[in-house]
Amino acid sequence: MADNSVLTISIVTPDGMVYQNDQAHLVIVKTKTGELGIMRDHLPVIASLEVDEARVKYDNGKEDEIAVNGGFVEFSDNVLTIIADSAEKQGDIDVERAERARQRAQQKIQAAQSKHDNVAITRGQIALQRAVNRIHVARH
Numbered sequence: 001m002a003d004n005s006v007l008t009i010s011i012v013t014p015d016g017m018v019y020q021n022d023q024a025h026l027v028i029v030k031t032k033t034g035e036l037g038i039m040r041d042h043l044p045v046i047a048s049l050e051v052d053e054a055r056v057k058y059d060n061g062k063e064d065e066i067a068v069n070g071g072f073v074e075f076s077d078n079v080l081t082i083i084a085d086s087a088e089k090q091g092d093i094d095v096e097r098a099e100r101a102r103q104r105a106q107q108k109i110q111a112a113q114s115k116h117d118n119v120a121i122t123r124g125q126i127a128l129q130r131a132v133n134r135i136h137v138a139r140h
Helices: 095-115 118-139
Strands: 007-013 016-024 026-031 034-039 045-057 063-076 079-083 087-089
Touching (some): 016 063, 016 087, 034 063, 063 118
Antiparallel strands (some): 007 016, 026 034, 063 079
């Protein structure tokens, strides 16, 4: 008998499928307008995502965390799809690599600030935000 309280979730990047599950009870993502929790039979929605974690919760209390770096979430007919610029499951994140990326981003921001290069500052801030997100998800 099918479970009537679950929804299907897929997270896709330009590199392919990152995460897929058809037993999710609740998915929580951070959109440009705030946090959004989606359960079965939620109204259809399309929203722009922030760089943050996606949390997938199951009836048994288990939770998966995925570092999502921007993109969109779409939900209809009990199928949730995240199309992200990049995404990594918690267990796939290389924390040392993410730490190095964080340090590089901080150095780029400092160099750009000394040159008053606003474009480079913004790019550095985005890179820093992505690195910090990956570190947070990996250590959570």
